[in-house]
Amino acid sequence: MHAEPVPPATDLVIPPPETLLAMYETMLTMRRFDERVRDLTAAKSIPGYTHTYFGSEAIGAGVMAALAPTDWIASTYRCHGHAIAKGVALDAMAGEIYGRVTGTAKGKGGSMHVSDFDVGMLGAFGIVAAGIPVALGAALTAKRKGTGQVAVAFFGDGAVHQGVFHEGAGLAKLWNAPVILLCENNQYAEATAIEYHLNTETIADMACAYAMPAERADGMDVVSAYTAAKRAVERARSGGGPTLLELVSYRFSGQYEGDAQAYQPPEEMARWRERDPLVTFERLAPERGVSHDAIEVVAGRVDAAISAAFEAAERAPFPDPESLYDDVYVSYP
Amino acid sequence: MRELTIKDAINEALHQAMEADPDVILMGEDIAGGGGRDEHPGAMDAWGGPFGVTQGLATRFGRDRVMDTTIAEAGFFGAAVGAAMTGLRPVVELMYVDFAGVAYDQLLNQAAKVRYMFGGKQRVPMVVRTVVGAGFRAGAEHSQTLYSLFTHVPGLKTVAPSSAADAKGLLLTAIQDDDPVVFFEHKRLYMTKEHVPEEAVPIPFGKAKIVRAGKDLTIVAIQRAVQFAQEAAEALAVLGIDVEIIDPRTYSPLDESAILTSVAKTGHVLIVDESYPRCGLATDIAALIADQGFDSLKGPVKRLTAPHTPVPFSPPLEDAYLPLAPKIVAAARALLRA
Ligand SMILES: Cc1ncc(C[n+]2csc(CCOP(=O)(O)OP(=O)(O)O)c2C)c(N)n1
Ligand SMILES: [Mg+2]
Numbered sequence: 001m002h003a004e005p006v007p008p009a010t011d012l013v014i015p016p017p018e019t020l021l022a023m024y025e026t027m028l029t030m031r032r033f034d035e036r037v038r039d040l041t042a043a044k045s046i047p048g049y050t051h052t053y054f055g056s057e058a059i060g061a062g063v064m065a066a067l068a069p070t071d072w073i074a075s076t077y078r079c080h081g082h083a084i085a086k087g088v089a090l091d092a093m094a095g096e097i098y099g100r101v102t103g104t105a106k107g108k109g110g111s112m113h114v115s116d117f118d119v120g121m122l123g124a125f126g127i128v129a130a131g132i133p134v135a136l137g138a139a140l141t142a143k144r145k146g147t148g149q150v151a152v153a154f155f156g157d158g159a160v161h162q163g164v165f166h167e168g169a170g171l172a173k174l175w176n177a178p179v180i181l182l183c184e185n186n187q188y189a190e191a192t193a194i195e196y197h198l199n200t201e202t203i204a205d206m207a208c209a210y211a212m213p214a215e216r217a218d219g220m221d222v223v224s225a226y227t228a229a230k231r232a233v234e235r236a237r238s239g240g241g242p243t244l245l246e247l248v249s250y251r252f253s254g255q256y257e258g259d260a261q262a263y264q265p266p267e268e269m270a271r272w273r274e275r276d277p278l279v280t281f282e283r284l285a286p287e288r289g290v291s292h293d294a295i296e297v298v299a300g301r302v303d304a305a306i307s308a309a310f311e312a313a314e315r316a317p318f319p320d321p322e323s324l325y326d327d328v329y330v331s332y333p
Numbered sequence: 334m335r336e337l338t339i340k341d342a343i344n345e346a347l348h349q350a351m352e353a354d355p356d357v358i359l360m361g362e363d364i365a366g367g368g369g370r371d372e373h374p375g376a377m378d379a380w381g382g383p384f385g386v387t388q389g390l391a392t393r394f395g396r397d398r399v400m401d402t403t404i405a406e407a408g409f410f411g412a413a414v415g416a417a418m419t420g421l422r423p424v425v426e427l428m429y430v431d432f433a434g435v436a437y438d439q440l441l442n443q444a445a446k447v448r449y450m451f452g453g454k455q456r457v458p459m460v461v462r463t464v465v466g467a468g469f470r471a472g473a474e475h476s477q478t479l480y481s482l483f484t485h486v487p488g489l490k491t492v493a494p495s496s497a498a499d500a501k502g503l504l505l506t507a508i509q510d511d512d513p514v515v516f517f518e519h520k521r522l523y524m525t526k527e528h529v530p531e532e533a534v535p536i537p538f539g540k541a542k543i544v545r546a547g548k549d550l551t552i553v554a555i556q557r558a559v560q561f562a563q564e565a566a567e568a569l570a571v572l573g574i575d576v577e578i579i580d581p582r583t584y585s586p587l588d589e590s591a592i593l594t595s596v597a598k599t600g601h602v603l604i605v606d607e608s609y610p611r612c613g614l615a616t617d618i619a620a621l622i623a624d625q626g627f628d629s630l631k632g633p634v635k636r637l638t639a640p641h642t643p644v645p646f647s648p649p650l651e652d653a654y655l656p657l658a659p660k661i662v663a664a665a666r667a668l669l670r671a
Contacts, residue, residue, distance in 0.1 A: 162435065
C-alpha cells in the first residue's frame, strides 16, 4: 500500500550524538520557522502564498546532513525546510518572506523562491518539477569540471507526472550524472491523495524505466533519510551516477497555508502524527545516545534564533520601488 | 436583480453548458479535489481549483465528466485536442497561466494548427480556462498575464472578461465555439459582482464593450485595467476630462472598428495593460491605431503597461509595477496637457 508509512530500515547508519543533535536542531528550526510562517500568514502579516514543510523535516535534515556544504540543491515552492537545512541565514529567509530588502532576493522572490548560491541553494522554483533538470545541469557542471560535487533535486510525489521528471531522469542516467532525484512523498499533491494518481506501487518503481538505482525509505525518521541519502551521495560522488530516492512522509499542513484540508481524514492524520519526525527523534534519542537535557538546550537556542530572525525581518525596510527595474539582465545597453 | 461574482458566473456558465451538452467535459488539477478520498466526507469537490471556481461540478456531473488529472499539463492538453477533434468539447484548466510553458506545445502546434494544416477538414472545439494577473503578492511565477503569448498564434481565440455578465456570456460562447479558445480569468477580479442574467445567453466574440462613454480621451483597457481606468476616469472627470473606456473583451478576434471609431471621436488614446510591454497587446493595439487611425489622432498613441521586468513579490514593488489609477491619471493629463 503506497499510503502506509515505511518501516525503519535495519541497516541504519547511526551518526554520533553530536551529529544527531545537529540534525534535531535543523528539524526543530524548520518546525518553529514554519510555525511562525503559518501564524503570520493567518494574521495576514505575511503577503502572498506560503507553503510549510510540517511532516517532512526529517527528509531535509537527513539528506542535507549527507551532503557537503559545497553540494548543490534545487528546491520547490515548499522550500523553507530545504533552505534552513542547507544553511541559508534565517534573517535573510524571514526578510524575503516579509518582502524586505534584507531578504535573500531583496524582496523580489518571496516565500516560494528562497535561494542562496553561497551555501549551495540553487533556488526554489514554483513550477512543479522545474528544479529537476536544473539540478541535473548543476551535476553536469560538477562532472565536466571535476569538482566532485553532487546535486540534489527535491520534488514531490505529484511531480513525477511532469515531463521534465522523465526527461531529466533519462538524461541523468545516460550522462551518468552525479545527481539525486529526491522525491518527498508526502502522500498528497495538492488535494489529491497518492493512491489516486500513482500507477505504480511506489515512486521508486518508476526508476526501472531508466535502469536507475532507486531506494524507498522512511522519511519520518531522520536517520533513515540520512542513511538512504548517504548511499546515494556516495554513489554519485564515486562516479556511480544518479539515484531516485523516495522518502515517505506525510503533509501535516494543507497544500498552502489557509487550505482547509477537508480531504485529509483526521484518523489518517492522527496515525501519522504518532510518527512525527520530532516525536520520533525524541523517542529514539536515548537508544541513539542523545540525552533529553541536550535536546532541551537545543530547543532554547532554536526559539531564540527564530525570534531574532523574525523580529529583524519585521523591522527591516521594504525595498526602494526603483529597485523594481534592477536585475532583469546582467547587462542591457 | 440578483448579482453574481465573476467566480460564480463562470461556475454557472459551466453548469449550464454541461447541462445542455453531454459532450462537454472538464479536465484539470484538483478542479474537483479530494481524489482518492471520495469515501471521506468533504473530500468530493474539496477544491474546485485553487480559487473554488469549479466547485460543485463533480458532485453534480460526476468524476467521469469532471476529471481531476495528474500534474501533466502537456498530457491532458493534448488529450483535449484529440478529444475535441473526435466529438467531445473539453474545457481544460491551466491553473495559472504561468504554467503555460509545460503545456504550450499542444496549443501552439496542435490545437492551433490542426484546422489549417489539415485543409479545413478538422475542428478543435476546446477551451482552456486559465488564471492570470498580478496583485496577489504571488511572485514572478504565479502573477503573469501572457495574453500575447496566445493572441500571437493564428488559430487560437483569446478572451478576457472584466465583469461577471461578460464572463458568463463569453464562456458560453467559448464552449460552443468550434475553434480552440483561451479564456483568461483575472485572479483579482473573481470577487467583482454585477447583475448576471440567469438564462444562458452567449455574448459574441469580436464585440468590444464601451464601458463608459466620453469625448476627450479613449482608454483601451485590458481586463483588470478596466477597473483601474474606471477609477481614473472618475478623477479625470473632476478635472474636466471626459474619458471613454473601451474593453475589447476578446483579443482574437479583436473589435478593431470599435477602437478606431472611438479614437476618431476623441482624437486621443491611451492603452492600459498590466502585461509586459514588448510585443504585448498594448503594443499591438497601438500599432493598429497608428496604421489605421492616424488621421484622427491629435496626439501620440500612448501605452501604459507594466515595465519590462518579471512581476516582483514585495508589496511596494508590485504596487509600483502595476498601471494603477494614479498612473493612468498622470498619463492622461500629460496626453491632454491638462
Ligand atoms: C507545472 C505546474 N502545474 C501545476 C502547478 C500547481 N501546483 C503547485 S504545487 C502542486 C502539487 C504538487 O504536489 P507534490 O509534487 O506532491 O509536492 P508537495 O506540494 O506535496 O510538496 C501543484 C499542482 C505548478 N506549480 N506547476
Ligand atoms: Mg506531495
